[in-house]
Amino acid sequence: MSIIITAFERSPDGGKGLARDTRVRWALEEAEQPYEVRLVSFAAMKEPAHVALHPFGQIPTYEEGDLVLFETGGIVFHIAERHAGLLPHDAHARARAIMWMFAALNSVEPTILELVTAKFQEGDKPWSKERMPLVADRIRQRLGQLSTRLGDAEWLDGAFSAGDLMMVSVLLRLRLSGILDEFPKLAAYVARGEARPAYKRAFAAQLAINAGKPANG
Amino acid sequence: MSIIITAFERSPDGGKGLARDTRVRWALEEAEQPYEVRLVSFAAMKEPAHVALHPFGQIPTYEEGDLVLFETGGIVFHIAERHAGLLPHDAHARARAIMWMFAALNSVEPTILELVTAKFQEGDKPWSKERMPLVADRIRQRLGQLSTRLGDAEWLDGAFSAGDLMMVSVLLRLRLSGILDEFPKLAAYVARGEARPAYKRAFAAQLAINAGKPANG
Numbered sequence: 001m002s003i004i005i006t007a008f009e010r011s012p013d014g015g016k017g018l019a020r021d022t023r024v025r026w027a028l029e030e031a032e033q034p035y036e037v038r039l040v041s042f043a044a045m046k047e048p049a050h051v052a053l054h055p056f057g058q059i060p061t062y063e064e065g066d067l068v069l070f071e072t073g074g075i076v077f078h079i080a081e082r083h084a085g086l087l088p089h090d091a092h093a094r095a096r097a098i099m100w101m102f103a104a105l106n107s108v109e110p111t112i113l114e115l116v117t118a119k120f121q122e123g124d125k126p127w128s129k130e131r132m133p134l135v136a137d138r139i140r141q142r143l144g145q146l147s148t149r150l151g152d153a154e155w156l157d158g159a160f161s162a163g164d165l166m167m168v169s170v171l172l173r174l175r176l177s178g179i180l181d182e183f184p185k186l187a188a189y190v191a192r193g194e195a196r197p198a199y200k201r202a203f204a205a206q207l208a209i210n211a212g213k214p215a216n217g
Numbered sequence: 218m219s220i221i222i223t224a225f226e227r228s229p230d231g232g233k234g235l236a237r238d239t240r241v242r243w244a245l246e247e248a249e250q251p252y253e254v255r256l257v258s259f260a261a262m263k264e265p266a267h268v269a270l271h272p273f274g275q276i277p278t279y280e281e282g283d284l285v286l287f288e289t290g291g292i293v294f295h296i297a298e299r300h301a302g303l304l305p306h307d308a309h310a311r312a313r314a315i316m317w318m319f320a321a322l323n324s325v326e327p328t329i330l331e332l333v334t335a336k337f338q339e340g341d342k343p344w345s346k347e348r349m350p351l352v353a354d355r356i357r358q359r360l361g362q363l364s365t366r367l368g369d370a371e372w373l374d375g376a377f378s379a380g381d382l383m384m385v386s387v388l389l390r391l392r393l394s395g396i397l398d399e400f401p402k403l404a405a406y407v408a409r410g411e412a413r414p415a416y417k418r419a420f421a422a423q424l425a426i427n428a429g430k431p432a433n434g
Binding site: 051055056057066067069070071072073074075077078092095096098099100101102103105106107109110113114117121122125126127130131134138142145146148149 | 268272273274283284286287288289290291292294295309312313315316317318319320322323324326327330331334338339342343344347348351355359362363365366
């Protein structure tokens, strides 16, 4: 059964790999599953045909025969559950890997999303300059805790898992801000993720679509 | 194997059921699993013994023999996967129920967390009054999309699932703000969740701990 995902026709990040289709591409590459990509414009994302797939009018979506999924966490979990390479066999280790997926998306990413909102939706507001350090400090607090837990380990819990895939993807959003580099252990952890052949293939695939298409073009 | 969860010794909400142990209690009640509760003070949550269980120094945690989990989504998923009542048997419906768990935690709750942050961490800032409507409008946008998808259905995708448990729990955080009541279909959906006997037992259990303990006491 062929897998079809959706991605931005033109990613707001111009191909830096931060759009969420990269997470799904990465999971599919780790699982060695071929997939097709349907590109969607910003206008088309809000049209009924796409909203029928994704109620929040975003990308990515995942279609596999009769199954339609949206929401990156749910898509990556579905891939991880059905193919080797992303979840450990041991029941306890598996539960912890899934726990880290949720932790990335609900305990780490929300603080980072506040920074994105502060920049792109409130960057022109009079409070922007004074407020930004507060937002950044809340991220630092969470990253400090995460760095302490990771310590000198290679991955969050034994072998690389879907939990690491999600955590690395979430942390990557911080690189441009410079905050990630304040936590050398986390920066090295993210670099290990990016060095995986599956990540490289996923990154290259999204770049091939977005290269030469300026985000504001 | 007995299950032990942690909860606030004194919940910041004074027993309104918004602390995240309620989500885990609810899942355990739906699954008809007995559990014990260990109460943790704010000070103890930051101590090494608790941080060893929960790297972000929060509640709830979940202990079951050798297995230790933190992160509500991961805990509820673990319960849902191992007991009847929270995930459908059909493979596609199961994937969609899990997708809705992630959607609640990563596409809906982050906008709501911004409101919590704006109130409790930035409520005294000079920009608070002017900024709050922007935060509320971002929540309204997401809730409008969710309400459209739910329509007149009882639950998000067929029978009640862990996806509904999580979405109702996330939406409950909005009740005091009045925003939930602007979306009658979602308000009715939340009320259906609260009417479930398992939810009522979970709510009563956390209230029994917090009743008579003022949050600022």
